[in-house]
Amino acid sequence: MTVAILVEALTVEFGRFRAIDDLSLAIDYGEVRAVIGPNGAGKTTLLDVISGVSRAKTGRILFDEKLELTRASEAQIARSGVRRKFQKPSVFEALTVRDNVEIGLGGAIDAVARERVDKTLETVGLAAEAGRLAGELAHGQKQWLEIAMVVVSEPKVLMLDEPVAGLTDEETERTSALIRALKSPERAVIVVEHDMDFVETVADRVTVLHEGRTLFEGSMARARADARVVDVYLGR
Numbered sequence: 391m392t393v394a395i396l397v398e399a400l401t402v403e404f405g406r407f408r409a410i411d412d413l414s415l416a417i418d419y420g421e422v423r424a425v426i427g428p429n430g431a432g433k434t435t436l437l438d439v440i441s442g443v444s445r446a447k448t449g450r451i452l453f454d455e456k457l458e459l460t461r462a463s464e465a466q467i468a469r470s471g472v473r474r475k476f477q478k479p480s481v482f483e484a485l486t487v488r489d490n491v492e493i494g495l496g497g498a499i500d501a502v503a504r505e506r507v508d509k510t511l512e513t514v515g516l517a518a519e520a521g522r523l524a525g526e527l528a529h530g531q532k533q534w535l536e537i538a539m540v541v542v543s544e545p546k547v548l549m550l551d552e553p554v555a556g557l558t559d560e561e562t563e564r565t566s567a568l569i570r571a572l573k574s575p576e577r578a579v580i581v582v583e584h585d586m587d588f589v590e591t592v593a594d595r596v597t598v599l600h601e602g603r604t605l606f607e608g609s610m611a612r613a614r615a616d617a618r619v620v621d622v623y624l625g626r
C-alpha cells in the first residue's frame with residue numbers, strides 16, 4: 391500500500407518552545423487515522439505543518455511519495471489534494487448551501503461540476519437543504535457543510551480538526567457515519583478529536599501524541615489499555 395503522508399524527523403518550534411519534537415509517522419491511503427492526546431500535545435500543529443500554515447524547523451513531510459510539503463506553499467498543498475477542515479465552522483452564511491459547496495470546488499460550474507456538488511450534498515446529508523441559506527443551518531449541519539466544501543474537491547488527504555466538538559449525540563453519530571462513508575482506497579483521512587467514543591467508531595488506528603512525540607500507535611481499544619496513554623491522557 392502507498393503511504394499518503396510520511397512524516398520524518400519533524401521538529402516545529404515556536405520561539406524556544408518545541409511543539410513537535412523529532413516526530414515520525416506514516417499514514418496510509420485507505421485509512422482513517424485519529425491523532426489524539428492531551429491539550430498542547432501538538433495535534434493541531436501537526437495539521438498546520440501538513441497544510442503549510444506553520445513551518446517546520448527540521449524534518450520533512452512527503453505526500454504521495456512525491457511532494458515535500460514542508461517546502462510547498464499553502465496553495466500548492468491544497469491544489470495537490472491535501473485539504474483541511476478547520477475546527478471552527480466558517481461557511482458563508484449569506485449564501486445558499488449549494489453556493490457554499492460550489493465555492494469549495496472553485497472554477498467554473500459546468501454539468502460535471504454540478505453533478506459532483508449534488509453527489510457531495512447527498513453524501514453529507516444536506517441535499518434537502520441545498521437552497522437554504524447556510525446561516526440558517528444548525529451547528530451540526532454547518533460542520534457537514536464545511537466537510538462538503540472540502541470533500542467536493544475530492545481530496546486525497548482529508549484533515550478534520552475536532553469535527554464533533556459541540557455536536558449533539560445524534561449529530562456525532564451521523565458525523566461518524568459520514569466519515570466512514572468518506573473512507574476510500576484513494577484517500578487518507580486524518581481526524582483530530584477529543585471525543586474518544588467517537589474516535590473508536592471511526593479510526594482504523596490512533597496516534598497518541600504527547601509533548602510533540604508519538605506515545606502510542608495502534609487501535610483505540612489497545613490505546614485504552616495502554617498504561618502510558620491512560621496516565622498522560624485517558625485517565626485525566
Ligand SMILES: Nc1ncnc2c1ncn2[C@@H]1O[C@H](COP(=O)(O)OP(=O)(O)OP(=O)(O)O)[C@@H](O)[C@H]1O
Nearest residue numbers: 404407408409427428429430431432433434435436
Ligand atoms: N503559533 C504559535 N505560537 C506559539 N505557540 C504555539 C503556536 N501554535 C501552537 N503553539 C503551542 O504549541 C503547543 C502545541 O499546540 P497544539 O495546538 O498543536 O496542541 P493540540 O495538541 O492541538 O492541543 P488542543 O487539544 O488543546 O487543541 C501548545 O503549547 C501551544 O500553545
